[in-house]
Amino acid sequence: MLYAILCYNDEAAVFSWTKEEDDAVMGRLNVVHEKWEKAGKLKPSLRLLPTSAATTLRKKDNEVLDGPYAETKEQLLGFYIIEVDDLEEGLSFARELTAANPGGAYELRPIMLYNPGSPVEQR
């Protein structure tokens, strides 16, 4: 089974941690990460930049909004990781997706840390 684990917390508090506090948390997390990665069970993991850096493409009308996706009546159904030159290129990809699958929204949020983890086996 492949599972995605989505991490939630109060962003204002997390981005108010001192460097020492942040390093301490990341250090403890890395111990767990390493153990599960060695067992071949931890796949890509990443830490996102704050929502103030997010841009949202509302698929209806192709409207681009500043900030994160804030509606609560829709649910998170999936996500992509892309490597692009800039936000415009990321939005072009999202617009192509929109044409193929209208409804809902795409939030583009820059990634702070990316750890590829162990390879996923075909199954």
Added chain:
Amino acid sequence: MTDLAWIDAALVSARPQAVAALLRYFRDLDLAEEAYQDACLRALKNWPQNGPPRDAAAWLIMVGRNAAIDVTRRRAKQTALPDEDQISDLSDVEGEVVQRLDEADYRDDVLRLLFICCHPDLPATQQVALALRIVSGLTVPQIARAFLVGESAMEQRITRAKAKVAGAGVPFEAPDAVERAERLTSVAAMIYLVFNEGYSAADPASDRAALCDEAIRLARLLLRMYPAEPEIMGLLALMLLQHSRIAARFDAEGAAILLEDQNRKLWKRPLIQEGLALIDKAIRARKPGAYQIQAAIAGLHARAETPDETDWAGIDALYASLEQRAPSPVVTLNRSVALSKLSGPQAALDLIAPLAERLDGYFYFHGARGSYLMQLGRNAEAREAFNRAIALANTPAEAATIRDYLDKIAAGAAQK
């Protein structure tokens, strides 16, 4: 993280919202701060037992407000309100406050709190000190250390600033669109002042350098509340990109390292990523401003993996639009660096020639002029400019940088 470290981080992050809302209730800065302190003491007792509240800011606002009203009532020998142990279980009440916090006037609370620190009668250093005390909640000794002054001097400075702000009257009416834009402009300038205080510190681990992190935190807060303001995006991007170089900007002796000589591996990628994402966002709004343009310049430097890959034509064009928008001889001087890379030292010299009178007392003018003259082989004139720069140097490190140039000229002359 220990309970205490967690609570501390939660209190720090909730402070601007909580103090701002309490200020709206009490319309008195001292009373608002007192109520917030009271709520923090109760949080330290209550949270380890009852667990963290769903919304720390809402909890602190409600408990702080009730504590202050409680004191007033007890003085009047009336019945006290229920204490916070009961309140924290009443999630409906908490929910109601959370809902009220989501309303638009809540962000005006925080803007107001930041704005009262920007009173035009306050000199820049007092604005920064007041914001760090009131909005960020730094202690007076912490602020004194950051400013490298004594505690009693800082205490006086803050007391005087507070008295001036109180005397001026806090603007409690909800701002209209024009006023809100003006407040945002003042607040952005004040946050950038906080940043620049920290940016001048050579030791990345010092209390002074920590002011950069605080300025970034305040700008992120502001942008979460006003997510569509391109100049706030620009301000945050500019600070993130400048701060990304903190580990590379100074050598072991504390002397500044020029951008092109910095070890770019030491630049912090996450800060650069966030800064670049914000610039991309801001540009989409097509409402350029001075922070956005400066951030875009910093962004082009950040995108270059080696100095040779720098897009000098792009930087020159950005400086040209900055010159139009916010004309200043210093901007033109900075542009001359890009122009020297693009069109050679003679073009750069021609560009700065008209500035000679206005920038005669400016270290960087003579340093840049000397370096262009040196590149042109006009060594006698270069030496003269460098000697003038040394006389104007603000720090021994600045003087040392110029002496290196003089040594290069001397070495070149010896070879001939």
